[in-house]
Each structure stands twice: as structure tokens, then as C-alpha cells.
Amino acid sequence: MNPMNLPADSLVNYIFPNNAEVAWSIMIVIYPYITGLVAGAFVVSSMYHVFKVKEFKPIANFALIASFCFGLFAGLPLLVHLGQPQRAWEIYVTPHTTSAMSVFGYVYSGYLVLLMVEIWIIYRKYFIEMANKTGGLWKLVWTVLALGVTEYHPESEKYDRKFASFLAGLGIPWACILHGYVGFVFGSVKAVAWWATALQPFIFLSSAIVSGMAMLFLMYAFIMWRRRQDYDYVMVKKYAISLWIAFLLDYALEVLELVFVSYERGLHWALIKPLLSGPLWESYALGQMGFLSIAPILVLGVVSLLDVRGKALVYFTSLASLMLVLQVLVMRFNVVVGGQLISKSGRGFVDYEFEFFTKEGVLTAMIIFAMPFVAYYIISRFLPIFERKSLQLRPDE
Amino acid sequence: MIKTTPKSHLFRLAGVLVLFAVAFLLVKSWATPDSWNFEQWYRGDALIDIAAQPLTYGGNESCKDCHQAAIKKLRKFDHKALSCESCHGPVVDHVKGQKKIAKAIVDKSRWQCENCHDERINRPKGFPQFSQAGEIGKSIKKHKDLEAETPCLKCHDAHDPTP
Numbered sequence: 001m002n003p004m005n006l007p008a009d010s011l012v013n014y015i016f017p018n019n020a021e022v023a024w025s026i027m028i029v030i031y032p033y034i035t036g037l038v039a040g041a042f043v044v045s046s047m048y049h050v051f052k053v054k055e056f057k058p059i060a061n062f063a064l065i066a067s068f069c070f071g072l073f074a075g076l077p078l079l080v081h082l083g084q085p086q087r088a089w090e091i092y093v094t095p096h097t098t099s100a101m102s103v104f105g106y107v108y109s110g111y112l113v114l115l116m117v118e119i120w121i122i123y124r125k126y127f128i129e130m131a132n133k134t135g136g137l138w139k140l141v142w143t144v145l146a147l148g149v150t151e152y153h154p155e156s157e158k159y160d161r162k163f164a165s166f167l168a169g170l171g172i173p174w175a176c177i178l179h180g181y182v183g184f185v186f187g188s189v190k191a192v193a194w195w196a197t198a199l200q201p202f203i204f205l206s207s208a209i210v211s212g213m214a215m216l217f218l219m220y221a222f223i224m225w226r227r228r229q230d231y232d233y234v235m236v237k238k239y240a241i242s243l244w245i246a247f248l249l250d251y252a253l254e255v256l257e258l259v260f261v262s263y264e265r266g267l268h269w270a271l272i273k274p275l276l277s278g279p280l281w282e283s284y285a286l287g288q289m290g291f292l293s294i295a296p297i298l299v300l301g302v303v304s305l306l307d308v309r310g311k312a313l314v315y316f317t318s319l320a321s322l323m324l325v326l327q328v329l330v331m332r333f334n335v336v337v338g339g340q341l342i343s344k345s346g347r348g349f350v351d352y353e354f355e356f357f358t359k360e361g362v363l364t365a366m367i368i369f370a371m372p373f374v375a376y377y378i379i380s381r382f383l384p385i386f387e388r389k390s391l392q393l394r395p396d397e
Numbered sequence: 398m399i400k401t402t403p404k405s406h407l408f409r410l411a412g413v414l415v416l417f418a419v420a421f422l423l424v425k426s427w428a429t430p431d432s433w434n435f436e437q438w439y440r441g442d443a444l445i446d447i448a449a450q451p452l453t454y455g456g457n458e459s460c461k462d463c464h465q466a467a468i469k470k471l472r473k474f475d476h477k478a479l480s481c482e483s484c485h486g487p488v489v490d491h492v493k494g495q496k497k498i499a500k501a502i503v504d505k506s507r508w509q510c511e512n513c514h515d516e517r518i519n520r521p522k523g524f525p526q527f528s529q530a531g532e533i534g535k536s537i538k539k540h541k542d543l544e545a546e547t548p549c550l551k552c553h554d555a556h557d558p559t560p
Contacts, residue, residue: 020517093428096438117410124406147409149401156403163407345519 022340022352025360027077029336032182035074039179040212041067049168055238068115069372118167179208193268194339206250211328214321221318240317244300284334292327296320455488474557510549
């Protein structure tokens with residue numbers, strides 16, 4: 001029976017609607033964050049594989065493997081957030097275009113398959129080498145990985161290279177869809193004033209590229225330092241310039257979003273202005289849009305425009321990367337949690353408190369976030385990610 | 398040993414991918430419920446399953462046959478739209494068939510009132526609200542002297558809460 005047709009004196013079982021809690025927890029903050037790292041790292045790898053930026057050759061495979069490692073765990077925060085995670089796979093069984101989330105399942109899995117195939121085609125030669133070098137169980141593992149083709153034909157290199165370029169080319173729009181889509185999920189929630197903007201997919205995508213590039217650089221700087229290997233300063237310089245441009249674009253979009261809502265002076269602004277000047281003042285105004293944006297723009301600007309070289313180049317770029325990694329993390333927090341702080345009644349703000357030891361607390365987030373790095377470490381034990389020899393490519397040599 | 402060509406690995410990769418795709422489609426079609434309604438996008442049998450679930454709460458409709466007088470009286474009060482079973486427990490514990498099997502409970506605990514009356518930003522300004530941090534009486538002055546644990550029902554009638 002339609003409740004609207006009930007006579008006026010009918011009995012209803014009324015209970016007051018509550019929105020006392022921020023239902024999308026810190027898990028939903030790190031979900032787009034990790035997804036962003038996948039997309040960002042992939043873009044770096046494609047710079048070499050598709051756009052033939054030769055300076056990025058030494059890190060192209062590293063970027064690809066890192067992207068894959070992040071990809072493995074991008075969906076995990078969502079599973080932790082769900083009350084019935086065993087039902088998550090049902091989005092694959094009965095997908096529908098009216099559910100953005102169900103489409104994500106396919107986009108995300110398809111992307112992981114693409115990454116796996118690309119890594120496979122690039123490392124196939126190594127699999128064959130190992131299958132012929134090892135014996136016993138390991139030989140079997142490497143042979144299976146090489147799909148039983150244990151002979152490397154010199155002519156196949158051409159096909160492999162073409163196929164890898166094709167996959168990398170296909171991967172760029174796919175990475176954009178993957179992360180632009182995450183922005184779409186938020187941007188299409190019209191009930192939350194702070195999310196509902198058509199710019200959201202672009203902001204998510206550009207910040208994804210920034211965070212992926214910045215995280216990759218921190219990993220690169222750390223790994224080279226651990227291996228006592230020389231930094232590839234030519235690459236670092238180009239990387240810093242690319243990161244600077246990517247972030248300028250991202251920051252422009254973020255400012256644009258703010259300017260739009262502010263200039264329109266609509267209903268949304270009436271809710272967003274007190275949000276940004278109230279509960280989000282520190283994390284948004286001072287953090288995301290203030291220090292964590294302006295400082296890296298300046299540092300990377302100095303690195304890009306002036307003749308900074310040698311160790312200083314690495315130190316400055318690492319510092320800027322660290323700030324950018326934090327900027328995007330804070331941005332995800334400001335979007336996900338910040339948007340939910342606005343009461344659905346529009347009468348004010350609800351409170352958010354950080355939890356540490358709960359199921360969806362900060363500790364869980366830290367454990368999930370550490371997993372891609374552990375996966376990377378394990379993979380790096382088996383695959384040669386960086387060239388073994390020391391790279392001596394100083395600009396002044 | 399099978400002789401391989403420069404393209405063998407690509408064919409094998411295609412084979413593996415096709416195999417996975419077919420396996421996925423098979424699992425998908427197997428896992429899609431038989432009664433799945435592709436027009437309306439829900440599992441048709443879900444309605445039957447839900448209807449077959451044992452009744453716990455009957456809603457206020459289930460009270461009115463026996464408690465007509467109480468319900469008629471209740472209609473004049475502010476709490477007329479509330480669910481009886483919220484405080485009196487589910488109907489299944491009280492009635493079986495058409496027979497009363499046990500006395501309905503009367504839950505006088507404070508949280509029952511707080512479900513609607515603790516202070517929340519999303520509640521209308523004129524709605525009586527009391528904050529949880531022991532600041533009873535923030536909205537209504539005469540509650541100032543009360544302690545945080547004082548049951549509301551000490552003074553108020555749950556059916557007719559008018560002060």
C-alpha cells in the first residue's frame with residue numbers, strides 16, 4: 001500500500017530521522033586515494049611506453065609494478081567498510097548502469113587485468129630466461145608464467161613492444177575512466193552540496209596523477225638510497241617539471257571549483273562557506289589549499305626554473321613530493337568526510353571524531369595502506385624492477 | 398617439445414584470456430538468481446522470501462483490534478504517530494494467533510526518549526531536544542536541576558508527554 005494514500009488519522013510508525021554519524025569513514029578516504037595512486041603511477045609508465053619520453057625509461061617498469069601493487073589493494077578499504085563484504089562480488093553478477101558502483105567493479109578489474117598483461121609482456125623475456133636457468137619447482141613456476149613458451153624468438157621482441165605500447169595506450173583512457181569515475185561517484189551525489197559538481201571527476205583525476213607521481217618519486221628516492229645507487233638526475237629534473245605542471249593543473253581545477261560555488265552564491269555556497277570557514281578551516285583552507293599546495297608549487301617552481309642539480313634536486317623534489325602526497329590525502333579527507341559534515345537537514349554540521357582501533361579506524365587504514373608497499377617488496381624479490389647496474393647519467397657528464 | 402613461433406605466446410595469452418572470460422561468464426550466469434527480473438532489476442523470489450519471513454513486529458495496525466480505546470485516546474496526543482512496539486516490544490512476544498500469550502513489556506528506559514529527543518543538528522529548532530552531555534535543561538529551563546540519569550517517565554507520561 002502506498003503510504004501517501006493513507007487516511008489522515010492512520011497509524012504510522014514514526015521515528016525521527018537521525019544523521020548523527022559520518023557514515024563513510026576513513027576507509028572511503030583511502031579508497032580513492034589508493035585508486036588515485038594506481039592511475040597516477042600508470043601515467044608515468046605510459047609517458048615512456050606511449051609518448052616515448054626517453055628520460056622516464058629507467059622508471060617505466062617500476063611505475064607499472066608500483067601501479068599494479070596499489071591496484072591490488074584499491075578495493076580492500078571498500079570491503080572493510082562493507083557490513084557484508086562477502087556480497088561485494090554480486091556487483092559483478094548483476095551490474096546495472098543505474099549503479100555507478102557496479103560499473104566500477106568491471107572498470108577496476110578490467111584495469112587490473114590490463115596491468116597484469118602489460119607486466120607479463122614486458123617481463124616475458126625474463127620469465128623465459130629464468131625458466132631455462134632454474135630447475136625443479138621454480139622451473140615449473142617460471143614456465144607457467146611464460147605460458148609454456150620457453151624459447152625467446154628475436155622477432156617476437158617487435159610484436160611484444162608493439163603490444164606493450166598498445167596496452168599502455170589503452171591503459172591511459174582506462175586509467176582516466178577508472179579515476180575520473182571515482183570522482184563521478186562523488187560528484188553525482190546531489191544530496192551532498194560539497195560533492196555535487198561536474199568538475200569532480202577532473203579534480204579527482206588530476207589529483208590522482210599528482211599523488212601517483214609524487215608517491216612514485218618518494219619510492220624511487222627511497223629505493224635508490226637503500227640500494228646506494230646513483231640517482232638519474234636527468235630523469236629527476238624532467239620528473240620534477242612534469243609533477244609541477246600536473247599539480248598546477250590540479251590546483252587550478254581545485255581553485256576553479258571553489259570560485260564557481262563561491263561566485264554562484266547559490267544554495268550550495270550557503271552550506272559550503274560555513275563548512276570551509278568552520279570545521280574544514282584547518283584541513284582545507286590552511287592545509288589543502290594553503291601550505292600543502294603553495295609550498296610544493298614554490299619548491300617545484302624553483303627546481304624547474306632554476307639550475308638546481310645534484311643531490312639538492314632530489315632533496316627538493318622529495319620534499320615537494322611528500323607535501324603533495326599529503327595534500328592529496330588531505331584533499332580526499334576534505335571531500336569524503338568534509339562533505340558528510342553538512343547535516344542532511346542543512347541546519348548545520350555534524351561532528352567527526354577520529355577513531356584509531358576500530359574496524360574502520362586509522363590503524364586499519366595504515367595497515368591497508370602499507371600492503372601495496374609490502375606487495376612491491378615481495379615482487380621486487382622476484383622481478384628485476386630497476387636495472388642492476390648503477391645509472392651514471394648526471395647532466396654535467 | 399612443441400615448436401613455438403614468434404607469435405605463439407600471443408596466441409596462448411589470447412587463449413588464457415578467452416578461457417578466463419568464458420569461465421567468468423559461466424560463473425556469472427550460474428550465480429545470477431533464476432528469478433532475476435532484468436526489467437525491474439531485482440530478484441523476483443525476494444518478495445516471496447520476505448513475505449515468508451516470520452512476523453516479529455506487526456506495526457501499529459496489529460494493536461488496534463484489541464486496544465481500540467487506547468489508540469483512540471492516543472490520537473489526541475503528540476506521540477500519536479509513534480510505534481507502539483518501540484516501547485512495548487514486538488507483537489509476537491505478546492500475541493500468538495489471536496490469543497494473548499504474555500503481558501506486553503513497558504520499556505521505561507531513557508534512551509527510548511532520547512532516540513528522538515537528544516539534541517541533534519538536523520532536528521527542527523522548535524522540537525524539544527536535550528543534549529547528552531549532562532546539560533539537561535539546555536532547551537527547557539526547568540530541567541536544570543535534574544540529573545543526567547533521571548528517567549523522563551518519572552514526570553512525563555509516555556503516551557501524553559505534554560509537560
